[in-house]
Amino acid sequence: MKCPYCGQLNNRVVDSRLSRSEFAVRRRRECLDCMRRFTTYEKVEDLPVMVVKKDGRREEFNRDKILSGIKKACEKRAISVDQIEEVVDSVERDFRDANEKEISSTVVGNKVMELLHRLDDVAYVRFASVYREFKDVDDFIEELKSLIPRKILEDKKPDGCSDDG
Incomplete structure (x- = not known):
């Protein structure tokens, strides 16, 4: 492994462990020439899982693309990087474990939304608004209605209003 600092190949492994x-x-490595330490990751090379887009195009499953979308949805929320990584890991693991060569982008999006729904309602709605291509406020309201228990909605009605009309 080439040292990222000095470019030499002379290094040793100081520590190895499974990633999260x-x-x-x-692996933590130490360059024997410049004595600096750096981290490398080793993983099994999988056959690529192809994602079938809504328009029929196919592209390789891209963990970073999912990570980016989830990070945007979780901005300014009390959600740790570890929690975000767990969501992405779970999505990736589910699809790798399924041993499918192709998976629909709809299935990927729905899985992300399911996991975000458990994690944080605001992040879920943010992700859903992009993924489901909300066109206006009414789309947001409909999605929010599914999140708010009916009892809370009824308690918020002004006095004198009823469902009877």
Whole structure:
């Protein structure tokens, strides 16, 4: 492994352990020339899972694309990087474990929304608004109605209003 600092190949492994996702081995290395340490990750090379887009195009499953979308949805929320990584790991693990060569982008999006729904309602709605291509406020309201228990909606009605008309 080439040292990222000095470019030399002379280094040793100081520590090895499974990464948090358990998909890779994390190795701390020390360059024997410049004595600096760096981290590498080793993982099994999988056959690519292809994502079938709504228009029929196919592209390789891209973990970073999912991570980026989830990070945007979770901005300014009390959600740790570890929690975001767990969601992405779970999505990736589910699809890798399924041993499918192709998976629909709809299935991917729905899985992300399911996991975000459990994690944080605001992040869920943000992601859903982009994924489901909300066109106006009415789309947001409909989605929010599914999140708010009916009892809370009824309690918020002004006095004198009823469902009877």
